[in-house]
Every structure is written in structure tokens, then in C-alpha cells.
Amino acid sequence: MPMDPMPDLSALSLAEIxxxxxxxxxxxxxxxxxxxxxxxxxxxxxxxxxYHQGTPIAREAMVRLFSTILRxxxxxxxxxxxxxxxxxxxxxxxxxxxxxxxxxxxGPAQTLTFRLNTGDLVIxxxxxxxxxxxxxxxxxxxxxxxxxxxxxxARSVYYELxxxxxxxxxxxxxxxxKGVFFAMEQTVAxxxxx
Numbered sequence: 343m344p345m346d347p348m349p350d351l352s353a354l355s356l357a358e359i360x361x362x363x364x365x366x367x368x369x370x371x372x373x374x375x376x377x378x379x380x381x382x383x384x385x386x387x388x389x390x391x392x393y394h395q396g397t398p399i400a401r402e403a404m405v406r407l408f409s410t411i412l413r414x415x416x417x418x419x420x421x422x423x424x425x426x427x428x429x430x431x432x433x434x435x436x437x438x439x440x441x442x443x444x445x446x447x448x449g450p451a452q453t454l455t456f457r458l459n460t461g462d463l464v465i466x467x468x469x470x471x472x473x474x475x476x477x478x479x480x481x482x483x484x485x486x487x488x489x490x491x492x493x494x495x496a497r498s499v500y501y502e503l504x505x506x507x508x509x510x511x512x513x514x515x516x517x518x519x520k521g522v523f524f525a526m527e528q529t530v531a532x533x534x535x536x
Contacts, residue, residue, distance in 0.1 A: 374424065379429055437492075
């Protein structure tokens, strides 16, 4: 069964985005507890590319399907889970990448919506916060997706966030979404730097 094509995020209203995000139905993987069956021979690379036995999975619909049965375990590992089997999957950084963003409104009334590489829509806010870690290659922004899983915010989308922060003129620099302010320096501050 073919999956619906992804609509143009920039053309969607906030109400349409909220409806689509709420309509994203996922299987009840948190209630499935089958016996561990081994390794899926799959991995998700740092750039969000899914691989099976070393070969990239080219069919977008397959990646989207697998992403719906992906779960993070209490020990931090990842598995693909169905009602009857559970298989390990290697995740190099995060299982998702935020590849597109739409900002609507300004200041505390602003809403930031992100499209993931799997087509899912995530609205940043209290339940799905943004955080900014400092990495060897510069800032690494992350967005909480679901079930202890994050999306790495793609570099191009990070630049859009940085431009919004500059335009807002907040100190420290940061962005608003759904009434929550996400400081772009929070990890540096958390490590004790002034």
C-alpha cells in the first residue's frame, strides 16, 4: 500500500500542522514485549540514512514503516519491535533528522514545526523540547521526538534557528515555541561556563 506523499510544509497552516501531527498514528510498541530475537543487521547512520546489511535502504516508504516500530530501551539501546519479535538496531547518533522547519508567529506566541527525514511532523514545545549541545564540530541541536528518541536538527535548519534567534534579540540567544524559550547556550551554561 503506497504511503501518502508529504505535503509542502510551508503551505500548511498551523491548524493543519497541529491536526496532521495529532493524526500520526503509531503502533502501541510500548505495550509489546516479545522475546529478543537477535540483530536486525540494520543501522541508522549519523546523517539519518538507514542501512540493511551495509546497503542503504532506498525505499522511503520502508524507512517510514521501520521508523514506526523503532523503540528506545531503558538501557539506551534501540530495537525494532513487533508483537512477536524484537531485534537490535544500531543508531550512530539519533534515529531521526529534522530536515525542514516552519516558524509561525513571533516571541512567546511563535510555533516551530519540524519535518523529520521520515516525514513525521513534530512541534517543539514543553513535551518536545529543543536542546543545543556543543560538539567537536560546533553546536549540535536536538529535538525530542517520542519515547526517549531525538532528532538531530540538520545544519541548514540550525542556521534557520540561529537567524530567528538573532532576529528576536533575546539574551541569551534562543528561540520560542509554544510558550517555551529554548536558549541556544543551555548546554554550555549547564557545563558551568559563563
